Amino acid sequence: MEAKVAAQPVIQMQAPVPKSVETPATEEQHAIKMAARDVCVFYGEKQALFDVSLNIRDRSVTALIGPSGCGKSTFLRCLNRMNDTIEGCRVTGKIELDGVNIYSSRVDPVQLRARVGMVFQKPNPFPKSIYENIAYGPRIHGLASSKADLDEIVVNSLKKAGLFEEVKDRLNESGTGLSGGQQQRLCIARAISVNPEVILMDEPCSALDPIATARIESLMEELKQNYCIVIVTHSMQQAARVSQRTAFFHMGFLVEEGDTTDVFTNPKLERTQDYITGRFG
Amino acid sequence: MDTHEHIVRSYEEELSALNNKIAKMGGLAEQVLGQSIDALEGRDPDLAAATIQQDEAIDALEAEIEEQVIAMIARRQPMAYDLRQIMAALRISTDLERIGDLGKNIAKRALAVVGEQQPKQLMLGLKHMGELALGQLKEVLDAYIERDADRALRVWYTDEDIDAMYNSLFRELLTYMMEDPRNIGLCTHLLFGAKNIERIGDHATNIAETVYFLVHGRPITDQRPKGDTTSSTPVALRSAG
Numbered sequence: 001m002e003a004k005v006a007a008q009p010v011i012q013m014q015a016p017v018p019k020s021v022e023t024p025a026t027e028e029q030h031a032i033k034m035a036a037r038d039v040c041v042f043y044g045e046k047q048a049l050f051d052v053s054l055n056i057r058d059r060s061v062t063a064l065i066g067p068s069g070c071g072k073s074t075f076l077r078c079l080n081r082m083n084d085t086i087e088g089c090r091v092t093g094k095i096e097l098d099g100v101n102i103y104s105s106r107v108d109p110v111q112l113r114a115r116v117g118m119v120f121q122k123p124n125p126f127p128k129s130i131y132e133n134i135a136y137g138p139r140i141h142g143l144a145s146s147k148a149d150l151d152e153i154v155v156n157s158l159k160k161a162g163l164f165e166e167v168k169d170r171l172n173e174s175g176t177g178l179s180g181g182q183q184q185r186l187c188i189a190r191a192i193s194v195n196p197e198v199i200l201m202d203e204p205c206s207a208l209d210p211i212a213t214a215r216i217e218s219l220m221e222e223l224k225q226n227y228c229i230v231i232v233t234h235s236m237q238q239a240a241r242v243s244q245r246t247a248f249f250h251m252g253f254l255v256e257e258g259d260t261t262d263v264f265t266n267p268k269l270e271r272t273q274d275y276i277t278g279r280f281g
Numbered sequence: 282m283d284t285h286e287h288i289v290r291s292y293e294e295e296l297s298a299l300n301n302k303i304a305k306m307g308g309l310a311e312q313v314l315g316q317s318i319d320a321l322e323g324r325d326p327d328l329a330a331a332t333i334q335q336d337e338a339i340d341a342l343e344a345e346i347e348e349q350v351i352a353m354i355a356r357r358q359p360m361a362y363d364l365r366q367i368m369a370a371l372r373i374s375t376d377l378e379r380i381g382d383l384g385k386n387i388a389k390r391a392l393a394v395v396g397e398q399q400p401k402q403l404m405l406g407l408k409h410m411g412e413l414a415l416g417q418l419k420e421v422l423d424a425y426i427e428r429d430a431d432r433a434l435r436v437w438y439t440d441e442d443i444d445a446m447y448n449s450l451f452r453e454l455l456t457y458m459m460e461d462p463r464n465i466g467l468c469t470h471l472l473f474g475a476k477n478i479e480r481i482g483d484h485a486t487n488i489a490e491t492v493y494f495l496v497h498g499r500p501i502t503d504q505r506p507k508g509d510t511t512s513s514t515p516v517a518l519r520s521a522g
Contacts, residue, residue, distance in 0.1 A: 236358075265360070265365075266361060273362055277361055277363045279288065280288065
């Protein structure tokens with residue numbers, strides 16, 4: 001049984017260095033879009049992430065899995081500096097987007113969050129019309145020079161999110177009047193509207209029924225052709241279905257990372273195997 | 282490998298039940314093989330008949346195992362080691378079912394030759410080959426129960442010995458048939474019996490491969506030494522004297 005309090009012995013036994021347990025990709029390797037190096041996160045005195053180093057590849061889906069409280073959502077929030085908004089939260093280490101450290105003082109977090117968008121567990125459309133939900137971001141970022149431009153952005157975003165056909169005749173209706181699955185796709189469209197390069201998804205299907213979930217998973221397959229996607233999920237089956245790379249977190253450490261098929265059929269570490277087979281005590 | 286148990290106890294129990302069914306099936310297959318060799322050697326029609334009956338129990342177990350495997354895959358979405366365990370059970374049950382059929386076939390041959398004069402030399406050769414195959418089967422089933430890949434690997438390599446025996450038996454039987462055509466009937470049955478034993482040996486190596494994969498998560502990459510040359514053994518035809 002592993003001690004849940006003292007992290008010291010665990011560091012020794014399972015020093016998680018992605019290089020040694022990172023399995024090479026069996027599919028075509030895409031370029032590294034984001035790279036984390038020795039990232040630590042503290043909430044006040046409490047350390048939540050311990051020296052996490054991870055490469056995230058472009059045009060693919062990377063899944064972060066692990067039990068509750070393992071740090072996967074904390075890590076996800078580091079990728080677009082959402083942790084900045086949490087009082088007492090401190091991040092050390094380096095996270096690079098296209099080779100540039102996003103925590104450097106030269107980087108504007110607002111711009112960053114347009115490039116690295118986020119979709120949350122509970123769909124959270126603005127209390128505005130469907131049109132306004134999508135138009136809001138591009139407008140404040142100055143991405144449209146005319147109403148026609150803005151219209152085009154809204155339509156394209158809705159199309160890319162697989163929602164346009166369902167809402168094209170009611171763009172002025174409130175976004176909150178849509179079903180859960182539709183709202184989530186609206187949120188994805190909203191993220192897409194500001195031309196992101198990376199889309200972060202924090203358990204995007206947890207609040208959705210199986211059919212809505214399947215539609216979002218299908219959407220992810222399309223989106224990954226053009227975007228880098230990182231998804232946190234509690235469902236091992238979902239991670240196995242949608243991702244190309246999977247990273248397993250436990251107690252603030254990155255334990256194992258590799259090709260998704262390998263991680264789920266023949267993981268390198270027993271701890272990983274215990275988690276994915278439901279043997280965690 | 283599985284030092285921790287599943288949180289859901291019924292999952293653990295189902296895997297255990299699967300394991301036990303394979304063990305039981307294996308025991309029955311060993312029995313069928315052992316008895317069929319004895320029946321052939323001892324010209325014992327009663328034993329042969331009883332052995333043929335036992336194959337039914339083996340077939341029934343295969344159907345049970347297949348049903349359980351499919352249900353577990355649908356319900357549990359097994360991953361990693363669990364998935365390999367469940368797939369291994371399916372594959373091994375198929376091999377054991379074939380071994381049962383082959384053993385039954387040997388017993389049928391025993392019934393067919395019961396009235397005939399049986400040359401001691403040939404029968405000894407057959408018996409020895411049968412014992413080798415039985416030994417391989419026992420060993421590989423132990424390897425499965427123990428999850429011992431090294432033991433399985435040794436079985437895998439040892440199949441060569443059975444193949445070598447089969448080659449020499451094949452030649453002996455040909456010679457016997459050529460010496461006196463009245464021997465052809467008996468020798469043909471014995472030849473099929475020997476072939477069945479050689480096939481049982483091959484199935485034991487299949488099981489060995491499955492055990493290796495179960496433990497290591499990757500297949501054996503070596504080339505298996507294949508010693509059976511009978512398919513290319515020329516038959517020298519001479520006019521009978």
